[in-house]
Amino acid sequence: MLLNAPPEDEPLPLSNRKGTIYGATVPFLVISWVAVGMRLWVRFGVIREPGWDDLFVVLASVLNTAATICVLVSIEYGLGHHFLYLEIPKMTMYIHLFYIENATYITQTALIKMSLLFQYLRIFKAGTMRWICLSLLVIIGLWGLTYSFMAWFPCFPVKAYWDRLNNPNAKCYGFGFSNQDDFIGLFESHTALNMAFDVAVFLTPTVLFSKPNLRKKNLVAMSGIFIIGAVVVFTSIWRLYTIVANRAATHPYIDFTWFPPVSIILSCLEIDLAIICASMPIFWPVIEKSLTAIFVTREVHITAEHRRIDDDDRGLAYELEHNAGLGRQPSVKSDSGNSRESLTRQVTLAGGFEDHYKDQYVLAQVDPLAGDNVPGVGVETNVDSRPNKPKWRI
Numbered sequence: 001m002l003l004n005a006p007p008e009d010e011p012l013p014l015s016n017r018k019g020t021i022y023g024a025t026v027p028f029l030v031i032s033w034v035a036v037g038m039r040l041w042v043r044f045g046v047i048r049e050p051g052w053d054d055l056f057v058v059l060a061s062v063l064n065t066a067a068t069i070c071v072l073v074s075i076e077y078g079l080g081h082h083f084l085y086l087e088i089p090k091m092t093m094y095i096h097l098f099y100i101e102n103a104t105y106i107t108q109t110a111l112i113k114m115s116l117l118f119q120y121l122r123i124f125k126a127g128t129m130r131w132i133c134l135s136l137l138v139i140i141g142l143w144g145l146t147y148s149f150m151a152w153f154p155c156f157p158v159k160a161y162w163d164r165l166n167n168p169n170a171k172c173y174g175f176g177f178s179n180q181d182d183f184i185g186l187f188e189s190h191t192a193l194n195m196a197f198d199v200a201v202f203l204t205p206t207v208l209f210s211k212p213n214l215r216k217k218n219l220v221a222m223s224g225i226f227i228i229g230a231v232v233v234f235t236s237i238w239r240l241y242t243i244v245a246n247r248a249a250t251h252p253y254i255d256f257t258w259f260p261p262v263s264i265i266l267s268c269l270e271i272d273l274a275i276i277c278a279s280m281p282i283f284w285p286v287i288e289k290s291l292t293a294i295f296v297t298r299e300v301h302i303t304a305e306h307r308r309i310d311d312d313d314r315g316l317a318y319e320l321e322h323n324a325g326l327g328r329q330p331s332v333k334s335d336s337g338n339s340r341e342s343l344t345r346q347v348t349l350a351g352g353f354e355d356h357y358k359d360q361y362v363l364a365q366v367d368p369l370a371g372d373n374v375p376g377v378g379v380e381t382n383v384d385s386r387p388n389k390p391k392w393r394i
Helices: 018-046 052-077 088-122 128-152 180-210 216-245 262-294 339-343 360-364
Strands: 298-304 347-349 352-354 379-385
Touching: 018 052, 018 262, 052 088, 052 262, 088 128, 088 180, 088 262, 128 180, 180 216, 180 339
Parallel strands: none
Antiparallel strands: 298 379, 347 352
């Protein structure tokens, strides 16, 4: 560092500023927790079918929150500034915080992918796709376990990672910076494999697009989810580029606080977007259904009343249910095309002649010219129109 000392008064790049780091990480962290909360509400409160995918997404969210908090705290200990000009206590504290950030990030990259794969297993109950998901689940699980162990135990004892001076006999490797080449190689290999697994996991359910009779509504919803998945993959590719470009903060000179801000911001965004993408298919159908229920512009009330026959011999019964004393049902045919004449014709019933179609109740049901104040009318429809604005209410 002394041989390649950077200018002490070099202006801070946009990515290294405190406002940029806060603005890029905190909002997406909040949105990701909103997505997780809605996901858990649906799984526990609506369909009541929680699973392993919910557990893994919660674990990933907790680790993501811890990592983001460490990133924000590390700003006060030099993140964004040149490492060489920090005080020794700040150097030690920054490396300690970076140890937590790096280990939690590596662990949660595996957890969120495993959550998505457990989620796919709910869809693919059998066949080739299920075996592909199970194979990816095992491979990613082993990958995550291996790299997480190396991230959480980079030195023996672990505290030697951030306090090498007081632990001169510690055994360090890989992320513990025992030598520069191993350190760079481990960072680049993990980032490259992370990108490859991101592509594999987010491309796995594309087989659903080949499903016959896929409705346009479902197609649009699935496309939206895959767009977010594509952004996650793009973010991981961008992060790989930044790490290769500065060789894990060692090129053109070693500076652990000046070069990492872009990579750290992309790491936070990658996990946040992955959590959102994993949760949207769970809660969005319920939200969409609720939205269609609250868009109300008119209310229609229909009241039906039946006329009773006041006949002591036959008793009180609904007219349409009372058939005592009637023979076969009458049939009305119009031979003149005059519907009003047809309504006044006499019909022969089993009991004799009767002006059945002069009955005011019957006329009121079928004759549009009948008065509104006819007694016994049994159908009433009220349509209450609301103003055009607002068009929906909660």
